[in-house]
Amino acid sequence: MCIIIRYFDDQQKKVMSSLWELAPLFEAGDFTMAAEGATAEAMYDLIIKKFSDRGIPLENIIGFASDGCNVMMGSQNSVASRLRENLPGIFIFKCICHSMHLCASEACKKLPRRCEDLARNIYGFFKLSSKRQAQYLEFQVFTNSKIHKILHPSQTRWLSLLSVVNRLLEQWNSLKLFFTQKWLEEKTVAAELIYRELHDDFIKLYLLFLQWILPKFIKLNEYFQSADSKLVELDEHIRLMYKELLMCYMQRDYVQQNVISSIAPEDTRYFLPEMYLGVKIMIETQKPDISTKKEELKEFYSRCRDFLITGCKEIKKRYDFSDDLLQLLKYLSPEEAASNQTRNVCPSILPLMQKLPRIVNNADDFQKIDDEWRILPVVNKLPLYEISSQKTDEFWIKIRDGTELKTLASFALNVLCLPYSNADCERIFSEVNNMKTRLRNKLITSTINGTLLARQAIRNHGNCTNFQVPSEMIRKMKDKKKDDLNATESEVLETIQNLYGEE
Numbered sequence: 001m002c003i004i005i006r007y008f009d010d011q012q013k014k015v016m017s018s019l020w021e022l023a024p025l026f027e028a029g030d031f032t033m034a035a036e037g038a039t040a041e042a043m044y045d046l047i048i049k050k051f052s053d054r055g056i057p058l059e060n061i062i063g064f065a066s067d068g069c070n071v072m073m074g075s076q077n078s079v080a081s082r083l084r085e086n087l088p089g090i091f092i093f094k095c096i097c098h099s100m101h102l103c104a105s106e107a108c109k110k111l112p113r114r115c116e117d118l119a120r121n122i123y124g125f126f127k128l129s130s131k132r133q134a135q136y137l138e139f140q141v142f143t144n145s146k147i148h149k150i151l152h153p154s155q156t157r158w159l160s161l162l163s164v165v166n167r168l169l170e171q172w173n174s175l176k177l178f179f180t181q182k183w184l185e186e187k188t189v190a191a192e193l194i195y196r197e198l199h200d201d202f203i204k205l206y207l208l209f210l211q212w213i214l215p216k217f218i219k220l221n222e223y224f225q226s227a228d229s230k231l232v233e234l235d236e237h238i239r240l241m242y243k244e245l246l247m248c249y250m251q252r253d254y255v256q257q258n259v260i261s262s263i264a265p266e267d268t269r270y271f272l273p274e275m276y277l278g279v280k281i282m283i284e285t286q287k288p289d290i291s292t293k294k295e296e297l298k299e300f301y302s303r304c305r306d307f308l309i310t311g312c313k314e315i316k317k318r319y320d321f322s323d324d325l326l327q328l329l330k331y332l333s334p335e336e337a338a339s340n341q342t343r344n345v346c347p348s349i350l351p352l353m354q355k356l357p358r359i360v361n362n363a364d365d366f367q368k369i370d371d372e373w374r375i376l377p378v379v380n381k382l383p384l385y386e387i388s389s390q391k392t393d394e395f396w397i398k399i400r401d402g403t404e405l406k407t408l409a410s411f412a413l414n415v416l417c418l419p420y421s422n423a424d425c426e427r428i429f430s431e432v433n434n435m436k437t438r439l440r441n442k443l444i445t446s447t448i449n450g451t452l453l454a455r456q457a458i459r460n461h462g463n464c465t466n467f468q469v470p471s472e473m474i475r476k477m478k479d480k481k482k483d484d485l486n487a488t489e490s491e492v493l494e495t496i497q498n499l500y501g502e503e
Helices: 031-036 040-052 081-088 096-108 116-129 129-140 160-171 172-186 190-199 203-223 233-248 252-257 280-287 294-316 325-332 340-343 348-355 363-379 385-388 391-402 406-415 424-435 445-460 471-485 489-500
Strands: 001-007 013-023 063-068 093-094
Touching: 013 424, 013 445, 063 160, 063 406, 081 093, 093 116, 093 348, 096 203, 096 294, 116 160, 116 203, 116 348, 129 172, 129 391, 160 172, 160 203, 172 190, 203 233, 203 280, 203 294, 233 252, 233 294, 233 325, 252 471, 325 348, 325 406, 340 363, 348 363, 363 406, 391 406, 424 445
Parallel strands: 063 093
Antiparallel strands: 001 013
């Protein structure tokens, strides 16, 4: 289990995410734990233990984010439910990137499976044959296509399908010519199947639709994978994307004039007679070869509408549009916080403070923060163009260090530490895969954990050529070595026996 901490680093002057520990769920020789499995109770206990062992007060834990699997985020008997019970007022959030991935994945099931099968079959046809790859190069040159390889759709990283779709459409003409020749010359089943799919105009239509719609999911996904703090912008971006999808097939007045949480994506009364599916689809459907095929065209539009409906329903299911906290967070963005007009809409941020009792729960602090909030636009002297170009944490650092509004700024910086994405954990697992290769597959977790922490320490304080070992780190190394040297012979023997057995 990868434990990442998110905090404000006063030395780096920014909100950071750092590896706390790569912890094994099953210690060597703990057969009872291994038999029980990776239960929510075991993972919760491990998380708490890793902080308690280092003397970190549980009061410091203000938020928790993870992917949405049931053992982590279930309403009952999960890690999240235990955190809510034992740490009242904690901020719990399902990883927004993971959620968008699942929304797009569910929506894609409404499209014909043969679109994805075509991509896999083409990749499989070239995969193990350098001869076919060399032969295909001639067709790329003949059609003036870019000299690119065919990509493979990932089984786990579904949003990578966009790269595959773009590559297929880029190579479409050269692929059609190549597989026409292969089918005529070799008469193989594989070549014939791909040939027929490449000459199906509606397969290309589905790919053009995916080329237009997938970037809307991916852009949002990539935005919140950023190392910068984007929490205050989360609600606005989700709402914008959700409405954009809705207005592709629903009446604009219905979408814009109703409370977003009350909109029913499947309500047929507000469907448009003609959907908007992008300019390329409009151009393709005007061609006689497609426009004359009424039944196939009707099915195409029906499947695309089902894709949009499913995508919107999944977003609505996974994101709570009625959550007051997520809506209030936008007032901490530099543009909103520094604006006098914002005080007409939000004269007090008491509602936000009450939603985050683990950050502030003292009545005196409530008043002080609120007073500072009300005078911030008067005290702040930065011009508007400078404010709009600043990152959120940079803005609040300037307020903290350059004005007397230190309590408000500290509150805002604490809020920015709340987690909302699992991207940092995914990056750690990518680094683990780079370390634990086939040639180094016997590396144990503690070795990998130490390597990751050493790499992180060097990265945070320069690079491997100018890293200065802090005196505190040297002191801890000496203390650890001293403890090891002071161990009695019986303790050493006991440790060896635990590791290797009585023999």
